[in-house]
Structures are given as structure tokens and as C-alpha cells.
Amino acid sequence: MINLPEAGILGVGPTKRVVKEHRGGLQGRYIISLSLAADHRAVDGAYGAQFLKSLVETIETHSEFA
Numbered sequence: 142m143i144n145l146p147e148a149g150i151l152g153v154g155p156t157k158r159v160v161k162e163h164r165g166g167l168q169g170r171y172i173i174s175l176s177l178a179a180d181h182r183a184v185d186g187a188y189g190a191q192f193l194k195s196l197v198e199t200i201e202t203h204s205e206f207a
Contacts, residue, residue, distance in 0.1 A: 149179040149189065173200075 143150055154174035161170045175196065179189040 143178060143180045147180070148183040149177055152176040152178070171204075 152175065154176075156171050156173045158169050159172050160167050162168075163170070175193060177189050177193055179186065
């Protein structure tokens with residue numbers, strides 16, 4: 142539930158290590174789930190999606206696990 146004056150809530154799930162194919166081989170990767178609940182009276186859903194995309198790119202760029 143979003144309460145005033147909040148415009149959104151970011152949910153961050155736990156990290157887990159999974160094996161994924163990467164460049165023709167197998168590699169262990171850390172996966173995290175993110176979700177965003179936004180009050181559409183204050184924030185357009187497209188801006189919320191752009192925020193999540195930017196957040197993921199930032200985490201992937203600056204993570205020691207990437």
C-alpha cells in the first residue's frame with residue numbers, strides 16, 4: 142500500500158546464485174528480483190519502467206558480481 146506523500150515503493154528480493162549460459166559456457170550468476178509499485182496519480186507507469194531499467198543498468202555496471 143502506498144501512503145501519501147509516497148509516490149512509489151521499491152521491493153527488493155533476496156539474491157540467489159544460479160548457473161546461466163554465458164558466452165558459450167556455463168557461469169554462476171547472482172540474480173535479484175526488483176518490483177516497483179507506483180501511485181499512477183503521481184507517477185506515469187512509463188517513468189516507473191524507465192527508473193527500474195536505469196536501476197538495473199546501474200547495479201549491473203557497478204556490481205562486483207556482474
